[in-house]
Amino acid sequence: MKRLFPAPLLTLTLWALWLVLNLSLSPGNLLLGALFGVAAPLMFAPLRPLPVRMRKPGVALKLLMVVGRDVIVSNLAVARTVWLAGHKPPRSVFVKVPLDLHDANGLAALSMITTVVPGTVWSELALDRSVLLMHVFDLEDEAAFIAHFKSAYERPLMEIFQ
Structure with a gap:
């Protein structure tokens, strides 16, 4: 059957x-x-992807709240940057984010999060899944961005999927 x-x-x-x-x-x-x-x-x-086993649904709920907050904050930041583009142009850059997350389902979730949050675009993933190339619309501090990305998104996804 x-x-x-x-x-x-x-x-x-x-x-x-x-x-x-x-x-x-x-x-x-x-x-x-x-x-x-x-x-x-x-x-x-x-x-079809491999079967998903969510290990910590509480972490998933917290991640959902963090992503929701970041979507709102990023929308406002992008709107502000676009509005003030004549005075101060955005500093768009490509950022290489080293990854510790290697689970296919976790990476799929991370790509959706990256796409949903305004100002970031998933550009390329290394073949060995060790580095993610992202385009960031307006970036002041690359190290702070990478630290935030890894702590806010990657670590919770590792707890959930690995």
Whole structure:
């Protein structure tokens, strides 16, 4: 059964999404939705990440709060920098952040956090996952930025995933 339905919840969700998007419960749409719901997880099963084991959900909740705060603070900082760009242009730089986090799920979460926080962009990850190249919109102190990045995001993700 697991071979035919590697992700039963995903199969049901895709089938329901198909029906909702087509706004029809006709037999053809029921069949096509079911076919899509079964075929897509089978085709993409090799691409699914390893099973996730969250070790410390409390740390994950705290990380969520930190990211939420940083999103708000960074939005305000980027808006201020853009507003005052005529007086003081931003100091955009690429920063190499050494990584201790090597778990694939943790790195995926870190890439999403980096993308969500305004003013930072995940640019490249070394093949051995030891260094992350990031673009930072406006940076005053590289060492302080790296220290904040590692303590605010990387260490909690290591606690959660490794």
